[in-house]
Structure formats: structure tokens, C-alpha cells
Amino acid sequence: MPYNITMKKINLANYNKADLIDFFTDLGEKPFRGTQILKWIHQQRVTDFAAMTNLSAALREKLPHSAEIIFPEIVKEQVSQDGTRKFLFQLQDGNQVETVYIPEPDRGTLCVSSQVGCALGCKFCATATLGFTRNLTVAEIVGQLWRLKSKLLITNVVLMGMGEPLLNFDNVVAAMDLMLDDNAYGLSKYRVTLSTSGIVPKMQLLREVSEVSLAVSLHAPNDELRNKIMPVNKKYPLQELMTACKYYFKDPRRMVTFEYVMLAGVNDSKEQARQLVKLLQGVRCKINLLRFNSFPGCNWQSSSEEVLDAFRQILLKAGINTITRKTRGSDIAAACGQLAGEKGKS
Numbered sequence: 001m002p003y004n005i006t007m008k009k010i011n012l013a014n015y016n017k018a019d020l021i022d023f024f025t026d027l028g029e030k031p032f033r034g035t036q037i038l039k040w041i042h043q044q045r046v047t048d049f050a051a052m053t054n055l056s057a058a059l060r061e062k063l064p065h066s067a068e069i070i071f072p073e074i075v076k077e078q079v080s081q082d083g084t085r086k087f088l089f090q091l092q093d094g095n096q097v098e099t100v101y102i103p104e105p106d107r108g109t110l111c112v113s114s115q116v117g118c119a120l121g122c123k124f125c126a127t128a129t130l131g132f133t134r135n136l137t138v139a140e141i142v143g144q145l146w147r148l149k150s151k152l153l154i155t156n157v158v159l160m161g162m163g164e165p166l167l168n169f170d171n172v173v174a175a176m177d178l179m180l181d182d183n184a185y186g187l188s189k190y191r192v193t194l195s196t197s198g199i200v201p202k203m204q205l206l207r208e209v210s211e212v213s214l215a216v217s218l219h220a221p222n223d224e225l226r227n228k229i230m231p232v233n234k235k236y237p238l239q240e241l242m243t244a245c246k247y248y249f250k251d252p253r254r255m256v257t258f259e260y261v262m263l264a265g266v267n268d269s270k271e272q273a274r275q276l277v278k279l280l281q282g283v284r285c286k287i288n289l290l291r292f293n294s295f296p297g298c299n300w301q302s303s304s305e306e307v308l309d310a311f312r313q314i315l316l317k318a319g320i321n322t323i324t325r326k327t328r329g330s331d332i333a334a335a336c337g338q339l340a341g342e343k344g345k346s
């Protein structure tokens, strides 16, 4: 009886080098085909198998029947007065995510999303208002870099956009493998940073499988306050988080970066700065103090410059390397905590 089967093609943009080697070995090909195609996809930016001239003619003819190479599309770009750019990516199922590019004189940082929305509900974050829709695939995560690498100077990548990367662990790790792979993007482990709200068991797993840099969204010096502004703290309280941070890097010279957003009258008092000093005792770290960027529906304000400076001085006096970060891209809602997309889903 005649019948039609539409076979779903495998998107090779979802595969890191190990996956590609397995894929070609299963096809009866030599493992080096995996490395060849990795270079075509991520270095040459070629998605048409017919143009991959060092593959055999038979393989070029065979691949399109079972495989494809698809990345998300950019559907909108906004440029801030300070040069920060925000890109809206359209995913195949109609969902959308945002990516931010921050140019500086000596570097260009791409802030990449890992989920559509986020389930964690941090009170200072616009993404939280979307709720959680789904995890991004490897192609959707690394695709943000793939699309923009040809038009921007990208020296650093931070997984600090929409979503909690450690709750999309396998796809994020595979995407970071590609970022670090010399046959793909070749970024150094010091220039790829994963930022987490503190999913402790996943941090312990990550240190075993990836050498990327680590940032932790801290934002409060005690459990009582952190429970209120970051509900994830009820599951992984500060003591557990600090222990995970203390032992995170195997190389004792590497440091965890803590992000601390300065909320007027909430977490910015001198007493809270002293609590923070105590909390961080014994953790090799630096702190980024961030000015708060408001978003519709949020009543909090950023701390004043005086309060921010007094807070910083207490940390510095205690010997903690503390940087006050400039706000970038707030006029196009591209600053930290402002990413909410045009809409959660089209």
C-alpha cells in the first residue's frame, strides 16, 4: 500500500564536535568528516552541503536527505545612543529571544539568551515577567553568535541574557563547547562566562564538564532578603551557594564574579555591605555592582551615586575587588535585567 513518510531531518547546527563525529561514524564515514563539517558550519558559515567542497560528491548528495543546517533569524535590530545593540531572534516555532552586543574600546561582548522566558521569578528582572516557555536548542543558543560573528567584533560571550542557563544544562554545555572549540569559534575559557542565579547541583556538574568562567547573580547579603528578591534562594540558600563558589574553580587563580544590582533602600545599606563582606569571606571573587534599570511594572529605583559609592568603599576596604559597571543600552531596554522581548511568543 502506498504511503508517505515525512522524515524529520537532523539539524547539524545542534551538534558539537563529539556529536558530529558520532553522526558521521554512524553513517559509515570517517570520524574526520565531523571536524570538516564543523569548520564549514561555524568557521565558513556555509549551510549548503553542495558547497562543502572537501566532502566526497556522494556524501554531499546523500546528506540533504537526512540532515539540514538551520539557525534562528534576526528579525529586528535596535541601536542605543551608546552603541549597544539589541537583536530580536525569531525561532522556528514562532518564539522570540533577545541578544545584546556591548562594544567597548578593547572588546565586544555578546550577551546570549538560553531560554524563552525564565521560571525563576527574580523580582528585579523583566524576563521573569514572561514566565517560562521552553529551553533553547544548541542551534538557537550558538546561532546568536553564528549570525552576528560576521558583522560584529565579538571577543567575549556571556550567557547572561534571557533564562537560567543551568536549567538548560546539556544544550548550554554543548553550545559552550562550540564556542571554545578551535575548529568552531575558538574563544578562550576566560572569555566565555556563564551567569547563574545559583543552581548549586548544576554548578557542581558544570565544573566537571566545562572550564568557562562563572558569574553568580547574588543581589542580597542574607537569606531573608534573597528569599524575597530571588525565590531560587529558598531551594539553594546562601551557605550552600557560597560553598559551591568556594570550591568551584580547580585552578586556584580563577575567581567567581558576583553580580549585585543596587536597589535603593532594599539591599544597599552600609550594614548590608558589611554583611556581604562577611558572607564572601574565603571565596576568591570579584564583585560587579550594577545600577538598576527599571522596566514597566517595577517600582524599584537604582541606588544614588553616593550610596553606591559608600557601599563600594566598604567592599574595597575589606580587600574585595569591586567594580561599578556602567549601564549600557538602557534606552533600548537592552541593559541587565531589561530583556523581555517584543512578546513572549508570536
Ligand code: SF4
Pocket: 118, 119, 120, 121, 122, 125, 126, 127, 128, 161, 162, 163, 164, 197, 217
Ligand atoms: S535574573 Fe536571570 S534567573 Fe532571574 S528571572 Fe531573570 S533571567 Fe531568570
